[in-house]
Amino acid sequence: MKKNITKNKIKENEEKLYINSGLSRIIDDEIVSFHMPGHKNGKLYEKLGYKEKMEKLYKTDTTEIPGTDNLHSPNDIIKESLQKTEAIFDSGKTYYLINGSTCGIQTAIMSTCNPEDKLIMSRDSHQSAINGCILGDIKPIYIKADVDKKTNIQMGNSFKNIKKAIDENIDSKAILLTYPTYYGVTIDLEKVIKYAHEKNIIVIIDEAHGAHLGLSSKLPKTALSCGADIVIQSTHKTLPAFTQSSMMHISKNAIENNIVNIDRIEKILKMTETSSPSYILMQSLEIAVDIYERYGKELIEELYKNIINFKNELNHYKINIKNKLKNENYKLEEIEFFNIYNKDDFTKIFISSLEVGLTGYELEEILRKNYNIQVELSNYCGVLMISTIGNDTNDFKKMKNALISIYEESNLKGRKKLNAINYPNISPKIIFNPREAFYKEKINVKIEESIGKICGENIVPYPPGVCIIATGEIIQKEIIDYLKYCKKEGMEISGLKDSKFEYIQVIEN
Ligand SMILES: Cc1ncc(COP(=O)(O)O)c(C=O)c1O
Known part of the structure; x- marks a missing residue:
């Protein structure tokens, strides 16, 4: 370090490390975490004796050199680690995902559906699924999702609605369901999978919120044990892995019976994931699996x-x-x-x-x-x-x-009970498929003037992070009223070009 850098100068520089100092302040506050990631501010690593290993992680940030193997064609240490994980999760094949479940969902969609194929999916699927349809030019067939009136909790799909969507779209290649929902709601997945398989439809399960399900019989059954073909889990959400570390499991049955095309999955993973996968994230996945097995x-x-x-x-x-x-x-x-x-x-x-x-x-x-x-x-x-x-x-x-x-x-303070407001659980009319809509010219109109027009952006209120209206769909008054009200009360909306929500992009028809 240069001698002329005084202590004050160092302090001043530290203050200019905005992200670093912001996060340090949060660590100092010792916030009680009922949020992701699952390791809870690293508390679990400390409790189980992984602290020293974690503190040295920066030294193991490396790239593909002799001895470090290669995530995109594992042959050595990564292969061994994956084989151990496959045995623990009882999968036919497992992939460590370094770009979150997002890249797994998109890979699963694009490896099972060709352009213009139909994919049956829950209307409350995560935005990555709709984006997967844009990337792969796939036609989504939405299944209406239920929302609880008292709490606005996403309740997932009923078997009746899933069956209806399958029966009416028997030529679909795959079905994508979220299990469990963000709020922990599940369905009789075995029954759903049995029905889809009878119709030769591949079952992809977004188990982003359920990586921990195999830990207890008091929890719902895992999607793999229910017979799903491809299962994507955000290990970072409910198990102790670092943010962005996820896994994709392919069932033994899907491999043995050539239900999925492994070669295509691996080709698409090379497109959806970085070519420089982080060894820190890979190690954190391996540690999460170790904790799962030894102490889970x-x-x-x-x-x-x-x-x-x-x-x-x-x-x-x-x-x-x-x-x-x-x-x-x-x-x-x-x-x-x-x-x-x-x-x-x-x-x-x-x-x-x-x-x-x-x-x-x-x-x-x-x-x-x-x-x-x-x-x-x-x-x-x-x-x-x-x-x-x-x-x-x-x-x-x-x-x-x-x-x-x-x-x-x-x-x-003499507060009074408040009434719930209704989530507009309606299925907007689709004019353009996600990809067609994505490439259309858009113009900005005032929110009030957008009703009846074709939406030009994916509007995603958070929570629950699912599209309330997607690009290419007709905008309804109930949706605009709901968004305006909740925005005023403090809800975040992502996907909008105008973050103040005064204007909305529409497609000129
Ligand atoms: C249901 C669901 N699926 C997928 C994802 C994407 O997961 P990731 O953040 O690991 O990319 C999320 C993220 O919140 C989600 O809620």
Whole structure:
């Protein structure tokens, strides 16, 4: 280091490392994490003795040289690592994905469907699936997805709607379903897969939120064990891998019976993934698998007990406070305690806040600002906690205490219950396929003037990160009303050129 760089100068330079110093501040705050990634600020690595290895990771950032193998044609250490993972996840073949599940979903779509082929997919599929249809010029056939009226939670697809889509589109090449949904909702996947296979349709499952399902019989069955052909998991979301590290599993059956074309999958992976895959991410995947195998079952049992206690304690509080307020002749209809929704996957906990007189956006902000707790997401009706084997008893205790004191404060402030707003669960009319629409000329029009026109962008409210209206679809008033209302309340919308949501791009027909 040059001698003339004084301590002050170093400090000043550090302040100009904007991302680095911003993230350091967050580490110093020791935020309680009920969000992704699954290692929870690295807490799990420290607890299980991986700390030293993790601290040295930067030294192992390398490229393809003798001894490091090659992700795109593994032959040595990467091959051995993948073989171990295949045995643990009971797959026919597994790929480590370095560009997230996004690249796996796109590879799965483009390797099973040719241009202009039909792909049956849930209307609430992640945006990467629609983008996959743009890239591969594939025609999506949407299955209507259900949304819970009280909470706006994505409930996935019913067997009836899936069967209808298959029966009406028997010439489809593949079906893509999200299992479980972001909120932990599942379906009878075995029944769905059996039906699709009878019709010779390949089953791709977006299991981005379910990499942990194999850890406990109390969790829904894994998509592979239900018979899915291609399964994509975001290992970073619910297991302790670094952000962007995912996996794609191909079932033994799909390989043995040539249901999928492995050669084509590998060719497309070379297009959707970087040619310089990060060894740091690969190592983090391997460590996540190691933790899964060695400690996963024990840790998920601990997590299960923590969640049961958390819910029981809040329930006791709810009953006690109801009785106390009743005795004091308090007007019970004014406010109630939070409602806790714990669907099929017990690790996803949705806390409905409207009963307490708060929107989910407000609750998320209060939790972070006043209690140092960060949840995964908020919608108008509440917040979603993503818990993993990285969370401990203390995290749940802090969340329980925070909820009780937020409720008590709401009571003191005389807040009143709020009503849910309806998610516009409608299927917009499709004028152009995603790819056709993508290449059409677009113009900007005022939001109010866009109704009845063909949408020129993929509008993705977050949460849940799925397209409410896609490029090439007719814009309906209900959708615009919903977006305007939620935007005003604090919802994020991505995919828009005009982030203020005053203008929208439409296709001139
Ligand atoms: C259902 C679903 N599928 C796929 C993805 C994409 O996963 P990744 O971030 O690993 O690319 C997401 C991301 O949030 C998702 O929610």
